[in-house]
Amino acid sequence: xxxxxxxxxxxxxxxxxxxxxxxxxxxxxxxxxxxxxxxxxxxxxxxxxxxxxxxxxxxxxxxxxxxxxxxxxxxxxxxxxxxxxxxxxxxxxxxxxxxxxxxxxxxxxxxxxxxxxxxxxxxxxxxxxxxxxxxxxxxxxxxxxxxxxxxxxxxxxxxxxxxxxxxxxxxxxxxxxxxxxxxxxxxxxxxxxxxxxxxxxxxxxxxxxxxxxxxxxxxxxxxxxxxxxxxxxxxxxxxxxxxxxxxxxxxxxxxxxxxxxxxxxxxxxxxxxxxxxxxxxxxxxxxxxxxxxxxxxxxxxxxxxxxxxxxxxxxxxxxxxxxxxxxxxxxxxxxxxxxxxxxxxxxxxxxxxxxxxxxxxxxxxxxxxxxxxxxxxxxxxxxxxxxxxxxxxxxxxxxxxxxxxxxxxxxxxxxxxxxxxxxxxxxxxxxxxxxxxxxxxxxxxxxxxxxxxxxxxxxxxxxxxxxxxxx
Amino acid sequence: xxxxxxxxxxxxxxxxxxxxxxxxxxxxxxxxxxxxxxxxxxxxxxxxxxxxxxxxxxxxxxxxxxxxxxxxxxxxxxxxxxxxxxxxxxxxxxxxxxxxxxxxxxxxxxxxxxxxxxxxxxxxxxxxxxxxxxxxxxxxxxxxxxxxxxxxxxxxxxxxxxxxxxxxxxxxxxxxxxxxxxxxxxxxxxxxxxxxxxxxxxxxxxxxxxxxxxxxxxxxxxxxxxxxxxxxxxxxxxxxxxxxxxxxxxxxxxxxxxxxxxxxxxxxxxxxxxxxxxxxxxxxxxxxxxxxxxxxxxxxxxxxxxxxxxxxxxxxxxxxxxxxxxxxxxxxxxxxxxxxxxxxxxxxxxxxxxxxxxx
Numbered sequence: 001x002x003x004x005x006x007x008x009x010x011x012x013x014x015x016x017x018x019x020x021x022x023x024x025x026x027x028x029x030x031x032x033x034x035x036x037x038x039x040x041x042x043x044x045x046x047x048x049x050x051x052x053x054x055x056x057x058x059x060x061x062x063x064x065x066x067x068x069x070x071x072x073x074x075x076x077x078x079x080x081x082x083x084x085x086x087x088x089x090x091x092x093x094x095x096x097x098x099x100x101x102x103x104x105x106x107x108x109x110x111x112x113x114x115x116x117x118x119x120x121x122x123x124x125x126x127x128x129x130x131x132x133x134x135x136x137x138x139x140x141x142x143x144x145x146x147x148x149x150x151x152x153x154x155x156x157x158x159x160x161x162x163x164x165x166x167x168x169x170x171x172x173x174x175x176x177x178x179x180x181x182x183x184x185x186x187x188x189x190x191x192x193x194x195x196x197x198x199x200x201x202x203x204x205x206x207x208x209x210x211x212x213x214x215x216x217x218x219x220x221x222x223x224x225x226x227x228x229x230x231x232x233x234x235x236x237x238x239x240x241x242x243x244x245x246x247x248x249x250x251x252x253x254x255x256x257x258x259x260x261x262x263x264x265x266x267x268x269x270x271x272x273x274x275x276x277x278x279x280x281x282x283x284x285x286x287x288x289x290x291x292x293x294x295x296x297x298x299x300x301x302x303x304x305x306x307x308x309x310x311x312x313x314x315x316x317x318x319x320x321x322x323x324x325x326x327x328x329x330x331x332x333x334x335x336x337x338x339x340x341x342x343x344x345x346x347x348x349x350x351x352x353x354x355x356x357x358x359x360x361x362x363x364x365x366x367x368x369x370x371x372x373x374x375x376x377x378x379x380x381x382x383x384x385x386x387x388x389x390x391x392x393x394x395x396x397x398x399x400x401x402x403x404x405x406x407x408x409x410x411x412x413x414x415x416x417x418x419x420x421x422x423x424x425x426x427x428x429x430x431x432x433x434x435x436x437x438x439x440x441x442x443x444x445x446x447x448x449x450x451x452x453x454x455x456x457x458x459x460x461x462x463x464x465x466x467x468x469x470x471x
Numbered sequence: 472x473x474x475x476x477x478x479x480x481x482x483x484x485x486x487x488x489x490x491x492x493x494x495x496x497x498x499x500x501x502x503x504x505x506x507x508x509x510x511x512x513x514x515x516x517x518x519x520x521x522x523x524x525x526x527x528x529x530x531x532x533x534x535x536x537x538x539x540x541x542x543x544x545x546x547x548x549x550x551x552x553x554x555x556x557x558x559x560x561x562x563x564x565x566x567x568x569x570x571x572x573x574x575x576x577x578x579x580x581x582x583x584x585x586x587x588x589x590x591x592x593x594x595x596x597x598x599x600x601x602x603x604x605x606x607x608x609x610x611x612x613x614x615x616x617x618x619x620x621x622x623x624x625x626x627x628x629x630x631x632x633x634x635x636x637x638x639x640x641x642x643x644x645x646x647x648x649x650x651x652x653x654x655x656x657x658x659x660x661x662x663x664x665x666x667x668x669x670x671x672x673x674x675x676x677x678x679x680x681x682x683x684x685x686x687x688x689x690x691x692x693x694x695x696x697x698x699x700x701x702x703x704x705x706x707x708x709x710x711x712x713x714x715x716x717x718x719x720x721x722x723x724x725x726x727x728x729x730x731x732x733x734x735x736x737x738x739x740x741x742x743x744x745x746x747x748x749x750x751x752x753x754x755x756x757x758x759x760x761x762x763x764x765x766x767x768x769x770x771x772x773x774x775x776x777x778x779x780x781x782x783x784x785x786x787x788x789x790x791x792x793x794x795x796x797x798x799x800x801x802x803x804x805x806x807x808x809x810x811x812x813x814x815x816x817x818x819x820x821x822x823x824x825x826x827x828x829x830x
Contacts, residue, residue, distance in 0.1 A: 018494050025498055032505055036512050043520045046557075046602060057636075057669060163670075188601055190630030387491050398499055402506045409513045 003379055006370055010384050013367050017391045020356055024399060027240030032406075034239045038185070038301045039410040047177065047184045047301075057163055058086040059183060059256070062156030064149045065104075065170040066094040071307070073107055077210025078173040080136060084180040088138045090156045091170075095125065095146025109134040110141050121154045121267035123147075149252075150268035150275040157267050160259055167276070169253040171307035172199070173207055182256050182302035189295035193283055194257045196250025197302035198234040200413055201227045205305060212305060217419040222315060224426040225434045226308045228400050231423065235411070236403045238298040245344050246296035248284065248353050249326075252276030254304035257283075261294075274325030278332070284349075285333050288342045300411055316441050323358070323445035330354050361442040364392065368436065393431035400427035526553050530562050537579045538570065549587055556595045559588055560606040563613060584614035596622045601631045608637035615645050627653045636669050643672065646680040651687050658703070659695040673706040681707050689714050694724035701730035710738040720746065728753070729761050736765040744771040751777055756786035763789065767796035775800065779807050782823065794823050 204218025626638035797804030
């Protein structure tokens, strides 16, 4: 009887993995023409030529800063070094307890002036100071009470006068042509609303004054594992979603949004720490409900480098938050699920994110548990186990290798062959421990969400009223 | 049902295993083939790039020949392979920067544009590739004729913002009433989510274009058109009132009311103050909010009492806008905010505290 149950679950898991892998294969197939097209434009230096030829719409870069110290300076300098001429930078100090604020004030000779913030979106943190720079005309610094990144972004949106804004993290360095690549990609979409850029792992790279002087892979395994992950997500997965009218999530470290669109949906959700996921999903939902034609896309040619967790503990906390708040976002917009009113987003994208990305961890976790139980009971079917590992690990490894080889030929940021070899080797090694750790933390996050949903009312964020729930 | 079919048809363990093995093999093979194909295409792209560099050198050589021979057509023929608009236009821009002061270059350029560039640009307006259409639009800004207007008007309908932007630039250089109507029509279609990114371009157009926009506004009865015209005119400094705005200010179309209020606030401060105060009683909270903000922008301190009265508005945004405007008025306004008593005006106190706490 037990063997029959286990076999039935094994069959379900196998079919689930087959369907899942076919979906990823579809994404890979769709990503190739898009990546090649971006690569062609990159090779033909289309953006450089366009940059020379006419005046550009203004864009504001909004950068929330919280206890980043000198790293924030590097991030600011990387934006100021951009080859896109018409950029304003709005730095929002989210009540840093270290000397981040003073470092920025001293470096850019900032002077305090009267605040010029319109309250178009409700914000919670009290604004303590508003500064402009004597040496950098396009730099504004806002000092506010500590709340969170979403609230700081909303303060930035309230200050923004440009028709576009880009959210960049304060531990992220943008390539000199990153902003121009992103904007030109955005401006070639009909009815553009948002566009995401690619993100690589900064750890291990050498940089100075906001410029990457030597892009190299870190030697810490945890960084390399995350590099594999980011490569899979950004070069292949996000590009693939372009054909399917956009993913539900782009990196909050580097995303461009039409200012009006952002304001129309009320800015970022302050009660959500996966604010990048939430805002893009919300944009999809809102646009389709109102029947507005819109486009949300991704450009692999627009690149930024971000700091990733360096210890397993930090990684755990980050992924717990991502999984927890991603589930929250998905459930907030659950009316899209299999709803033809929302087009392909409702019929394919949303279900894929829910059943593939979010709930897929439970399937994998169950498979591991069954494997252990079967082994202990001596009823392990080795052929099934081999198939499972081939499909689960082998497919993922092969996908990462394919992506690494693609990146080698196209937007190759790692010039050393050793770095590419490291990715290829670690794409195999990540299946022995790191992947399982990642699955475990996401399962824990999911159960934590379930527990909070059943027994905890209201927001867990201290600056929000206890009865506050997100609209 | 599909699952049950799969389960019943594959109730033999071996069949399920075989099926899974076949699927896995197909997937891995497909990935391998995709990578191989991609590498082949990348090789092709790199080869194309080399060819383009070759063609660009040819075009530069040809143009240099024209300059050296003082306008006499060079013996060298302009090859068919060079007739790529995405190569010619950027090279022409570079030559413009280098030889801008040369009178002979302007004549040579005109001849080159008429004989070679514009025929290519006209064909490119119908291409699927947006880059070709973009450069076609730019070509018309380099050298334009009234006979080219139909092509520019066609490009003004382009869904790609960059192409629209380039054609807007061309259209505004030699604006006619037809092109202005087309521009306004296109901008009117922009929905609130994708509002035009290129309004700033109107800041650098000649005064004659502004008059054309005013004429279009005065001649149109469509509310969306009139709204768009007002929004464009707001980009100009020193506007004027040539027409009766009363119908627009009382329009049922809320966007038109807002656009007209903004226009009057930026045009005539004296009249604006009175009209904005009147509209503080508008049925729409958006209009009331905009009026309060505009009263703050034009520093209408004489209207401080009606502004303060809006602290009791039923809508949060109106109360907040009222409190913000009072704060921005300085000591007088802050005194009013601080004087709000909890027992008398609870709504006002919320707005006041919200704004004062952000000082």
